[in-house]
Amino acid sequence: FFFDLMTARSLFLLCFVASxxxxxxxxxxxxxxxxxxxxWVAERNASTVSAFQPDPRFAQFLHEAYTLAIHPERIPDTTLHGGEVYEFWRDNAHPRGVWRKxxxxxxxxxxxxxxTLLDVxxxxxxxxxxxxxxGTHCLAPLMxxxxxxxxxxxxxxxxxxxxxxxxxEFVDGGFYVPEAKTSISWWDADRVLLATDFGEGSLTRSGYARTVRLWHRGTSMYCAVVVFAGEVTDVVVTPSIYHRPEGHHEAKGKGGKGSAMRYARSATWAKGDRGPKGGTKGYPKQWQQPYTRR
Structure with missing residues (x-):
């Protein structure tokens, strides 16, 4: 009886410490x-500034950093699509920025x-x-x-x-996803692969999307069919579609495992679409086994 009592007390203490x-x-x-x-954030910001501000270099460095950040001749961050250059630009006149090409x-x-495409x-x-x-997610190759x-x-x-x-301008009645941690990729002009918060059971324990669904234009996103599902213990599942010049594309879902030690590990599943070259075009009936892991 004494041994059982000591064992129970030890287990209780272990559970208490663990909790x-x-x-x-x-x-x-x-x-x-x-x-x-x-x-809380404001207090930490104030504490950090008060620690650095007495340094005589603080004002100089702050001024230099801000000047470089808004300098009109700073190196632009551009992307190239279909012979056109796209850029998101911020300056004193546009603190929120303009998307332009x-x-x-x-x-x-x-x-x-x-x-100017969009003045934020x-x-x-x-x-x-x-x-x-x-950022943006554009339908290739016509953009x-x-x-x-x-x-x-x-x-x-x-x-x-x-x-x-x-x-x-924004498309009246077009694709719209409410505020969430979302990943999206165009399948074609009227379909997208969507990973977002669809409600109960659709998220991982980390609070990110657990499922990828094929969403058709003109329908509710909540009626989109699940084409890939990760585990609750995964960190996140995301779709990616790679459009090729000959019309081929592949869709992929990725998921990192849930613990911090394994966050960088992921697996990739692929579903090919041969498009006009043959095979089944369009709706992904099944996903193959992982062909890459890292």
């Missing part, structure tokens, strides 16, 4: 927009004639939103439609909205 060690005292910080979280030959000039400052003012431009990723205040979760590049 204390695994309890995250900063769990409440995941509510990034709460007043308590914002006050020009052709390759004009880009070689000292002062390219940029065409004007959009934020019009919609009374704290929009931050996060006629893109999904614009907009974040409220710069947080991880973002809203995705379909954008018509030729008309330079």
């Amino acid at each position: 204390v060690l695994t309890t995250d005292p900063y769990q409440w910080l995941e509510e990034v927009g709460s007043l308590r979280s914002l006050e 020009t052709n390759v030959s004009d880009y070689r000039n000292a002062e390219p004639k940029w065409q 400052d004007r959009l934020a003012e019009k919609e009374h939103e704290d929009w931050v431009f996060v 006629e439609r893109c999904m614009i990723r907009l974040s409220r205040g710069g947080k991880d979760a973002a809203v995705l909205r379909e954008f018509d590049l030729s008309r330079r």
